[in-house]
Amino acid sequence: MELRGVYNLTNIRRADTNQYDRGDLSFIIVAGAMVFLMVPGLAFLYSGLSRRKSALSLIWAVCASNAVVIFQWYFWGYSLAFSTSATNGYIGNLKNFGLMKVMADPSPGSPLIPEILYSFFQMEFGCVTAAILMGGLAERGRVFPAMVFIFIWMTLVYCPLACWVWSTHGWAFKWGVLDFAGGGPVEIGSGIGGLAFSWVLGRRQERELLNFRPHNVSLVGLGTFLLWFGWIGFNGGSAFGANLRAIFAIWNTMVAASFAGMVWCLLDYRIERHWSMVGLCSGTIAGLVAATPSSGFLHPWSSVVVGILSGALCNFATKIKFIVRIDDALDLFAEHAVGGIIGLLLNAFFASTTIIAADDVNIGIPGGWIDRNWKQLYMQVAYVIATCAYTFVVTALIAKGVDLIPGLQLRSTAEGERLGMDEVEIGEFASDYIEIRRDVTDSRWPSDISDGTKGLYDAPVAGGDRHGHPDLEIRRVASQEANGNGTTGPRISSELPLEPIFEKPENGQIT
Secondary structure, three states, X not given: OHHHHHHHHHHHHHHHHOOOOHHHHHHHHHHHHHHHOHHHHHHHHHHHHOOHHHHHHHHHHHHHHHHHHHHHHHHHHHHHHHOOOOOOOOOOOOOOHHHOXXXXXXXXXXXXXXXXXXXXXXXXXXXXXXXXXXXXXXXXXXXXXXXXXXXXHHHHHHHHHHHHHHOOOOHHHHHOOOOOOOHHHHHHHHHHHHHHHHHHHOOOOHHHHOOOOOOOHHHHHHHHHHHHHHHHHHHHHHHOOOOHHHHHHHHHHHHHHHHHHHHHHHHHHHHHOOOOHXXXXXXXXXXXXXXXXXXXXXXXXXXXXHHXXXXXXXXXXXXXXXXXXOOOOOOHHHHHHHHHHHHHHHHHHHOOHHHHHHHOOOOOOOOOHHHOOOOHHHHHHHHHHHHHHHHHHHHHHHHHHHHOOOOOOOEOOHHHHHHOHHHHHHOOOOOOOEEOOOOOOOXXXXXXXXXXXXXXXXXXXXXXXXXXXXXXXXXXXXXXXXOOOOOOOOOOOOOOOOOOOEOOOOOOOOO
């Protein structure tokens, strides 16, 4: 009798799932796996863009935030974003707490796939958003408090933003805002959120900003192209089926990314007279970001405009952080917030009813100006203003609240920042090897101290031990010995100079 009951239950489940096309199911499973690959892509991108002494801490923060978001989404995140019984238009309820009752029913986003698959795919969006936001930690943030912050942020910021525009009860959804794959929840959420987080965290020490360059541009390139690959699933999968709209979304993603990369690179060339790899990667990401909200609405020719504008405007937006004096180290605002805003606003001009209907589900939805829908622009503008304002204010409040909890201070100490986050937070290093010096500011070069201590600090230093900086205790003892226990002789400062001191030999060459 028990076996018969199991058999009958199996038949019921099989009948429920037969309503879905196996090709659609397979496509979204693969697309979700592609989106997951964006997490290590971001980890490598951020690591390559940082100094060597903080490279591993950013990889750790991105990977750990992925685990935190998976738990949060399973625990109550999905329910707060997509529960179908909530009707307030701003945030869901706990109907699907712990994924309860999330089974084979058609999903809130599309009848083409079951809700359990939809919850997995949307979870990966949350993971990527949190991973982007972790760039705000760059070179001065503590990683454990950041994990507490990201759990709260996902609950109070990301879930409401997702509910607004993707839930069938969300106010932006019912109003008719066009946001295909997350210009609001993902891009504005992470970009404006990163700006607010960086503002609360504070600027890095000025000495850490001198002579700053990415420590590994190869990792920047690798991370960018892992992101590009994942973004194909990110945007293509947002059609929720193996259909023509997904193909248009993929084409638009490719076109926007390529044009934005070329434009950014050309703009950098006019100043640097070099073909910057970092510039090419930055522009490519800007185009991918702008394609996120627009790729499922546009004809491919419109994405040429999306790519050109995002490449140019996001490039210029990198200067805003200097104006507002917020140390947005990895340009989360310029890349993600500005790129997302561009894509959302261009939907008002170029969104096409024909492309929207290419999934055979969203029939008759009005497009933008090309379909003579003149009111779409103010709807998009209002949505952008609402998401930006809500994200900045609530993110800043969450960050400040966490920072005030004893033991959860978000910012490392000045000494920890000097040593690097890898040493003080992780205890391991992305690149651990022997070198003579790490930075031009580590000591005098070439050292030539008149009291006979030439070469005092020239011994090779283990890259993972002190990151090129002699230990402060060694400096103190050496200084006392050179000064006769502090009473006579020339003084050797225990502080690093803010600027490199170059001494010119008699032959006129610095060697």
